Amino acid sequence: MRNTFISRLVDLAAQDERIHLLTGDLGFSVLEPFRDRFPDRYLNVGVAEQNMIGIAAGLALTGKKVFAYSIVNFAVTRALEQIRVDVCYHNLDVTVVAVGGGVPYGPQGYTHHGAEDVAFTRVLPNMAVMAPCDPHEAAWATTHLYRRRGPSYLRLGKGGEPAIHGGALADTAGSGWFDLGGGGRVALLANGPILGECVKAAEMLVAEGIGVRLISVPAVAPLPTAPLLTLARECDRLVVVEEHSRSGGLGGAVAEVLSEYPGMPAVKRLGLDSGKIKTIGDQRFLWRENGIDAAGIAAAVWSWVDGGPALMPGDTI
Amino acid sequence: MGVDDIPLAEIAGLAQDARCEALQMVHRARASHIGSCFSAADILACLYGHVLRIRPAQPDWPDRDRFILSKGHAAAILYATLALKGFFPRAWLDGYCANGQPLGGHAIAAGVPGVEVSTGSLGHGLPIGLGMALGLRRADASHPKVANHPRVYVMLSDGECDEGSVWEAALLAGARRIDNLVAIVDYNKIQSFGRVADIIDLEPFGAKWAAFGWQVIEVDGHDHGAVCAALRLAGGAGRPSVLIAHTVKGKGVRYMEDQLLWHYRSPTADELRQALRELRS
Structure with missing residues (x-):
């Protein structure tokens, strides 16, 4: 996804001289195509993320469209007040681009786990938050956010994520809600690369006789509420899966919307467990530990639709 | 341009009028930070009365110089200076901090001509100013090179x-x-909860900036001629400049000068009368 992002950004920058790229000294083997082609519109600000976001705001105030790149917690958490005040308050054309959404840097420890960034960003004024699942969605989201005016957050994986969509998505393909098919009274909603586990989980569930609809929802903010409400009226259960804390992410956003309408289906949220932040391991290991690998997702859905409790024993929020 | 070209009387008048306006604003609003306004008043008068390349009738003129009040708590003196220079009607000042009015207690850019950036959380202005300085150094279709x-x-x-x-x-x-890029430090020696020297001593302050590659100019921040001359020296040296302006908190009203209390206290009616009398004398 990283390379898809930069490839698309280079294409856009060739057409639009306003585009600038900042990095907080990260992006080795990723950002070079932009740096080498547009050296006057590229700046490595050093390991100083608060300064990076402030600079991004200042550049945007002179008419630039700025992309600011780092790893999730450094780009978002370290510089959160600059994002809130300098960028969102002023409603500026700044896209914070972060790699490491979720636990692709799992062995590096909690400092490198992108576990709460969606919660931090999606509540900010004027903010669009996108968490694409694969390279096709990453390219689409880059263009979508470029065309949109105002602040945004693009949450990427680490790189090397397999394609989930069958091919390139049209630039005009809606606002971040992709129906991936399937059928039945249970819907699985997810974003980010964990969607690949949902695809496998859906296959397992279908084999057990439980039909599942699968939706990719890269747009956490603004959340596409119209298709969500339509889906909710057609389903008995919604399960939201994300490589993010169970609190405050896509699942939280979905639950907030549905809670305001009577007669809506229950929502089960699967994600990272805040009780396991000290667990070290690779991405697949941490998916399993948090119950969001394919088997864990299928088991949770199976248990739930089969009359099990909405909260699994041992779950923490 | 020499020192003789500096309109000292006009600058002095602007500083005095802005102090009087700000004083009445914080009194009406029962607001804080008048001491922080008064230490900065003379520098703002120099900037808006002489140094800045601006067009008050065209606040979004692309080639204007930019000013960011990173110490956003001194918003009242900025608003007063801008109103006196014609950026917006003076009557707006009456609504400082009032319900539904544009002028908030910390600098608000939205809907306020002349305020470039909303501030209030410290430490944001210099990074934003650096980004602006970078953006203004580069030419593109929307900003032809000047x-x-x-x-x-x-x-x-x-x-x-x-x-x-x-x-x-x-x-x-x-x-x-x-x-x-030009930084100006309003070095009034008193911060939120005590004297700068007692909390985190900044000295040797100039040497710190110099070590970071900045041209350092130290000046009496209440000497209009010196401030204007120093700001003229700033820039063009192939590096950023910082004006370390030695100032007095509450400058202009004796009972406020160099007192931490006036970081917080709003003048009573009697105190207001006394201060205005002193400022206008």
Whole structure:
């Protein structure tokens, strides 16, 4: 996804001289195509993320469209007040681009786990938050956010994520809600690369006789509420899966919307467990530990639709 | 242009009028920070009365110099100065901090001509100013190159220099020799909860900026001729400049001068009368 992002950004920058790229000294083997082609519109600000976001705001105030790149917690958490005040308050054309959404840097420890960034960003004024699942969605989201005016957050994986969509998505393909098919009274909603586990989980569930609809929802903010409400009226259960804390992410956003309408289906949220932040391991290991690998997702859905409790024993929020 | 070209009487009048307006604003609003306004008043009068390349009737003129009040708590003196220079009607000042009015207690840019950036959280202005300075140094379709790049002036408080983000920006601006960026530190020696020297002593302050690659100019921040001359020296040296302006908190009203109390206290009616009498004498 990283390379898809930069490839698309280079294409856009060739057409639009306003585009600038900042990095907080990260992006080795990723950002070079932009740096080498547009050296006057590229700046490595050093390991100083608060300064990076402030600079991004200042550049945007002179008419630039700025992309600011780092790893999730450094780009978002370290510089959160600059994002809130300098960028969102002023409603500026700044896209914070972060790699490491979720636990692709799992062995590096909690400092490198992108576990709460969606919660931090999606509540900010004027903010669009996108968490694409694969390279096709990453390219689409880059263009979508470029065309949109105002602040945004693009949450990427680490790189090397397999394609989930069958091919390139049209630039005009809606606002971040992709129906991936399937059928039945249970819907699985997810974003980010964990969607690949949902695809496998859906296959397992279908084999057990439980039909599942699968939706990719890269747009956490603004959340596409119209298709969500339509889906909710057609389903008995919604399960939201994300490589993010169970609190405050896509699942939280979905639950907030549905809670305001009577007669809506229950929502089960699967994600990272805040009780396991000290667990070290690779991405697949941490998916399993948090119950969001394919088997864990299928088991949770199976248990739930089969009359099990909405909260699994041992779950923490 | 020599010192003789500096309109000293006009600058002095602007500073005095702005102090009187700000005093009445904070009295009406029962607001704080009049001491922080008064230490900065003379520098703002120099900037808006002489130094800045601006067009009050065209506040979004692309080639204007930019000013960022990073010490956003001194908003009242900025609003007063802008109103007196014609950026917006003077009557707006009556609504300072009032319900539904545009002028908030910390600098608000939205809907307020002349305020470039909303501030209030310390440590934000210099990074934003650096980004602006970078953006204004480059030409593109929307900003055709001008012979003389607009300059960006950022006023910081001394206490604000405790914030790490100030030094992140100082480090990069110095290393990249961003010479259209000018920082001005309103060094009144008193921060939020005590004397700067007792909380985190900034000294040797000038040497710190110099070590970061900045041209350092120290000046009496209440001497209009010296401030204007210093700001004229700033920039063009192939590196960013910082004006360390030695000032007095509450400058202009004897009972406020160099007193921490006036970081917080709003003048009573009697105190207001006494202060206005003193300012106008």
